Amino acid sequence: MPDGDECFLPPSLEASIARSQTASAPVPKVAAGYAQSGNQQVLPPTSGSSGAAQYPHVLPDGAHEHHAHGPHGCCHGDHGEDEEDAHYKEVCYSLLSYAEDAASELMTIAETFHIPDPRDQAMMKLKVDDLMNEMKQCIVVNDHFLKMLVLSDLDAQDYWQMPPDHQVQERNSMKARTVLRQFVRDWGDEGAQERDVQYGCLLDALERYVPKNARPSGGKPRVLAPGSGLSRLPFECARRGYAAQGNEFSYHMLQGCKWVLNETDREKSHVIYPFVLNLENRRNALDHVRPVAIPDVCPSRILCPPGVDPNPEDFSMCAGEFINVYEDQIAEWDAVLTCFFLDTAKNVFLYIRTIADIIRPGGLWANFGPLLYHYAEQPDQISIELSWEEVKPEIQKYFDFKEEDFREALYTTNPKGMYRTRYLCIYFAAIRNDVETEGESFPVYD
Numbered sequence: 529m530p531d532g533d534e535c536f537l538p539p540s541l542e543a544s545i546a547r548s549q550t551a552s553a554p555v556p557k558v559a560a561g562y563a564q565s566g567n568q569q570v571l572p573p574t575s576g577s578s579g580a581a582q583y584p585h586v587l588p589d590g591a592h593e594h595h596a597h598g599p600h601g602c603c604h605g606d607h608g609e610d611e612e613d614a615h616y617k618e619v620c621y622s623l624l625s626y627a628e629d630a631a632s633e634l635m636t637i638a639e640t641f642h643i644p645d646p647r648d649q650a651m652m653k654l655k656v657d658d659l660m661n662e663m664k665q666c667i668v669v670n671d672h673f674l675k676m677l678v679l680s681d682l683d684a685q686d687y688w689q690m691p692p693d694h695q696v697q698e699r700n701s702m703k704a705r706t707v708l709r710q711f712v713r714d715w716g717d718e719g720a721q722e723r724d725v726q727y728g729c730l731l732d733a734l735e736r737y738v739p740k741n742a743r744p745s746g747g748k749p750r751v752l753a754p755g756s757g758l759s760r761l762p763f764e765c766a767r768r769g770y771a772a773q774g775n776e777f778s779y780h781m782l783q784g785c786k787w788v789l790n791e792t793d794r795e796k797s798h799v800i801y802p803f804v805l806n807l808e809n810r811r812n813a814l815d816h817v818r819p820v821a822i823p824d825v826c827p828s829r830i831l832c833p834p835g836v837d838p839n840p841e842d843f844s845m846c847a848g849e850f851i852n853v854y855e856d857q858i859a860e861w862d863a864v865l866t867c868f869f870l871d872t873a874k875n876v877f878l879y880i881r882t883i884a885d886i887i888r889p890g891g892l893w894a895n896f897g898p899l900l901y902h903y904a905e906q907p908d909q910i911s912i913e914l915s916w917e918e919v920k921p922e923i924q925k926y927f928d929f930k931e932e933d934f935r936e937a938l939y940t941t942n943p944k945g946m947y948r949t950r951y952l953c954i955y956f957a958a959i960r961n962d963v964e965t966e967g968e969s970f971p972v973y974d
């Protein structure tokens with residue numbers, strides 16, 4: 529495999545999907561497989577047991593198959609194969625073991641709720657036992673959903689059964705819960721406000737600065753969305769007629785992408801309860817047990833309506849660490865859209881230089897996000913936390929700013945809750961000039 533680049537195209541497994549709350553009518557699968565970037569080699573779909581289009585693994589000649597996962601449940605590709613597999617396994621197990629994780633938290637909640645005097649308990653809207661039962665039901669549904677993300681994926685079949693003595697690390701259990709909230713942001717009605725503000729301005733910039741006939745050689749303009757989470761942003765690019773690719777290195781996110789892109793067959797086919805364990809800051813007593821139906825739109829129906837074959841060139845997800853995957857794709861992209869991604873850098877200069885390298889002169893970089901710096905709180909990690917005043921001139925070396933302002937934004941916020949973190953995000957749209965990049969940085973992951 530090329531460094532950090534595992535691209536895999538998941539087959540479907542209808543049987544395990546039946547475990548969730550859905551009746552499914554088969555529709556053609558979207559072309560959102562996991563396309564190989566770098567040594568691009570995209571194979572046509574093969575016909576699988578379900579009769580729907582399925583994708584084989586896509587590997588360059590001579591490559592051997594492995595799961596590329598780094599030490600934080602991410603596929604960095606710079607780690608030994610055993611280490612990578614161990615992390616992939618751990619991520620799968622964290623999704624499979626949500627029920628146990630949630631049950632232990634529910635037990636703690638139940639204990640505290642039982643403490644008040646019965647007269648105080650009578651003031652509660654639901655009897656404690658009824659509330660706990662309600663929450664238990666929600667947890668069962670969430671559990672089926674998260675299990676399905678693993679059990680619907682033949683690539684993960686070695687890890688469909690968690691050994692009874694396996695202990696999932698707490699941070700991975702937390703990430704499994706995060707997947708539920710991320711589904712609200714990307715594929716729930718309740719996430720529409722976040723998406724409209726944040727993805728909306730990037731998509732508007734794309735349509736204004738990169739018209740669909742922008743490619744001198746013809747064909748759809750190529751748009752990359754690095755760190756695309758559950759893939760809504762690249763999906764929206766493809767929906768608007770661009771050749772879009774998402775990139776992600778978190779296997780928690782990638783399992784979610786595989787399911788939503790390749791396994792859903794209609795909108796609102798599934799229900800999750802993303803807030804069930806969040807009792808703080810509720811306005812109404814049952815807010816935390818409200819269902820969220822996903823996906824709000826069905827990607828395969830939109831990109832691949834009946835009679836249209838999936839085309840991996842029109843839409844794909846590429847798994848791997850951004851720098852490792854794309855650093856050699858010089859001037860291959862017409863646009864890069866980054867949302868809440870720039871500050872995932874350990875060294876932001878390396879991100880900027882790589883983005884400048886891969887966008888052709890005249891191409892667009894549109895960005896929306898804060899400078900929270902994801903590794904800032906981790907003492908054992910490199911994290912260079914620069915201000916916007918310092919970051920902007922480095923971008924201006926290679927890009928001409930067309931638009932720039934600060935905008936308020938929420939991120940995976942519970943819209944019904946009484947608490948929210950509001951970021952002041954930098955939005956910009958900038959056009960690549962023809963200045964060659966200079967300088968070198970240490971690798972982001974070593």
Ligand SMILES: C[S@@+](CC[C@H](N)C(=O)[O-])C[C@H]1O[C@@H](n2cnc3c(N)ncnc32)[C@H](O)[C@@H]1O
Nearest residue numbers: 755756757776777778781848849850867868872
């Ligand atoms: C804050 S989230 C934003 C996700 C999505 N863009 C959104 O707006 O909801 C950042 C995402 O970038 C991914 N990520 C961070 N560093 C990355 C890297 N070096 N290469 C690929 N993905 C990365 C993370 O796994 C995470 O899903």
